[in-house]
Amino acid sequence: MTVADSHLAAELDAESWRSMPAAQQPDWPDPVGLRRVVDELRAAPPLVFPSECDRLRSRLAVVARGGGFLLQGGDCAETFDGVSPAQVRAKLRTLAQMALVIGYACAAPVVKVGRIAGQYSKPRSSPTETRDGRTLPSYRGDSVNGPEFGEQARTPDPERLLRMYHSSMATLNVLRAFGGGGRSDLRRVHGWNEEFVSASPSGKHYQRLWEEIGAALGFMRSLGAAPETVGETEFFTSHEALVLEYESALTHGGGRPGEAYDLSGHMVWIGERTRRIDGAHVEFASRIRNPIGIKLSAAAEPDEVLALIDKLDPHREPGRLTLITRMGAQRVRAELPALVEKVTAAGAPVVWVCDPMHGNTFEAANGYKTRRFDDVLDELRGFLEVHRALGTHPGGVHLELTGDDVTECLGGGDDIGPDDLPERYRTACDPRLNRSQALDLAFRLAEMYRGA
Numbered sequence: 005m006t007v008a009d010s011h012l013a014a015e016l017d018a019e020s021w022r023s024m025p026a027a028q029q030p031d032w033p034d035p036v037g038l039r040r041v042v043d044e045l046r047a048a049p050p051l052v053f054p055s056e057c058d059r060l061r062s063r064l065a066v067v068a069r070g071g072g073f074l075l076q077g078g079d080c081a082e083t084f085d086g087v088s089p090a091q092v093r094a095k096l097r098t099l100a101q102m103a104l105v106i107g108y109a110c111a112a113p114v115v116k117v118g119r120i121a122g123q124y125s126k127p128r129s130s131p132t133e134t135r136d137g138r139t140l141p142s143y144r145g146d147s148v149n150g151p152e153f154g155e156q157a158r159t160p161d162p163e164r165l166l167r168m169y170h171s172s173m174a175t176l177n178v179l180r181a182f183g184g185g186g187r188s189d190l191r192r193v194h195g196w197n198e199e200f201v202s203a204s205p206s207g208k209h210y211q212r213l214w215e216e217i218g219a220a221l222g223f224m225r226s227l228g229a230a231p232e233t234v235g236e237t238e239f240f241t242s243h244e245a246l247v248l249e250y251e252s253a254l255t256h257g258g259g260r261p262g263e264a265y266d267l268s269g270h271m272v273w274i275g276e277r278t279r280r281i282d283g284a285h286v287e288f289a290s291r292i293r294n295p296i297g298i299k300l301s302a303a304a305e306p307d308e309v310l311a312l313i314d315k316l317d318p319h320r321e322p323g324r325l326t327l328i329t330r331m332g333a334q335r336v337r338a339e340l341p342a343l344v345e346k347v348t349a350a351g352a353p354v355v356w357v358c359d360p361m362h363g364n365t366f367e368a369a370n371g372y373k374t375r376r377f378d379d380v381l382d383e384l385r386g387f388l389e390v391h392r393a394l395g396t397h398p399g400g401v402h403l404e405l406t407g408d409d410v411t412e413c414l415g416g417g418d419d420i421g422p423d424d425l426p427e428r429y430r431t432a433c434d435p436r437l438n439r440s441q442a443l444d445l446a447f448r449l450a451e452m453y454r455g456a
């Protein structure tokens with residue numbers, strides 16, 4: 005077989021999901037239009053490259069072995085309107101600032117992965133939404149339909165998949181530029197943290213830690229041994245692999261013979277609502293070489309998770325699988341231990357990550373979907389306690405956050421209350437930590453790591 009033949013064979017193999025039930029897919033009313041778009045995407049250049057996915061897998065392997073930390077974060081749902089250089093840079097800046105603080109506290113490399121450049125599709129609790137007696141399809145993310153409550157906006161439009169591709173490409177361009185050429189070197193990032201420490205009400209509490217980090221950076225520089233202080237910052241991309249027509253159109257043979265990669269992003273994850281062992285999403289993920297995440301709620305049975313591990317990581321390869329638990333502050337201490345014990349006993353070298361957002365969502369009395377900053381912190385604390393007690397590595401956090409000053413989550417340094425939510429509630433789906441809440445969380449996490 006030639007190399008081209010073997011790549012084609014891998015691509016065909018990655019189509020096996022088509023014979024399985026696929027949850028949460030849009031009802032495309034125009035199958036011919038969809039076909040045309042998929043063909044166009046299939047012929048388009050990849051957004052990322054197999055070697056980059058492999059590099060992320062090797063970085064995550066270090067985390068799986070206990071020698072690093074994964075910081076994964078970004079919007080719940082990216083929007084086409086949100087693809088401005090300023091907004092993208094604000095997110096990356098926030099991630100870089102958080103990574104510096106967390107990395108200092110863990111004394112280990114922080115792998116930075118955005119929910120970015122592809123996070124445009126949303127699974128929903130209900131396929132329809134009813135307002136004033138009128139029922140329409142739910143908003144499923146900008147990749148599928150529009151958020152406005154109208155017949156036309158809510159009709160799935162395959163042309164949107166092309167916009168998703170182009171928006172992801174534009175975002176990646178900003179990301180690659182931001183990561184290179186010293187734009188995010190650590191001295192600069194440390195300077196941005198000073199703004200938070202001196203200006204935010206909660207920041208003042210972290211003055212000492214901030215000074216320590218500054219001293220450490222000065223020391224590193226004096227040794228002349230710190231390429232990251234002047235050079236490149238490595239950012240990776242990730243999103244939920246939800247709309248399978250899109251993901252599979254961007255899946256290509258690559259790497260070694262017979263291997264396929266989903267080149268729409270470096271890492272993809274399978275959501276809580278689509279992780280059925282015999283479902284199309286798991287089947288699709290089993291045929292690609294990218295690092296894979298799986299979201300797990302408190303309802304996840306350990307045996308179910310073991311079956312997912314067997315299917316997605318039969319060779320027990322460190323860095324391949326990241327288990328993202330999102331159990332809720334109320335349940336994490338009771339439900340996580342059994343899961344961690346069983347997975348560990350099965351010899352699976354997974355990265356354990358805490359998503360302290362999705363198990364703590366509720367509707368405020370004024371109708372806004374929100375989360376309490378204190379619940380988010382409490383779930384994180386519970387996650388660390390459980391892993392410490394079991395001697396396993398709490399490998400990372402997965403957050404919904406933005407670099408902007410939104411009012412979507414309650415509490416934090418500015419003590420956002422329910423009445424403040426309407427002020428700047430901008431999310432297209434779930435409530436995100438704003439910039440100051442995200443930095444606050446990074447400093448708190450650093451304190452927790454250091455046992456303060």
Ligand SMILES: O=C[C@H](O)[C@H](O)COP(=O)(O)O
Nearest residue numbers: 080126127128129130433434
């Ligand atoms: O981001 C996660 C889910 O898509 C979201 O929480 C679902 O929201 P819904 O319950 O409003 O459909």
Ligand SMILES: C=C(OP(=O)(O)O)C(=O)O
Nearest residue numbers: 080275276277299330362
């Ligand atoms: C849909 C999401 O999460 P989950 O699958 O955990 O509900 C999400 O991360 O936005």
Ligand SMILES: [Mn+2]
Nearest residue numbers: 080404433434
């Ligand atoms: Mn979400």
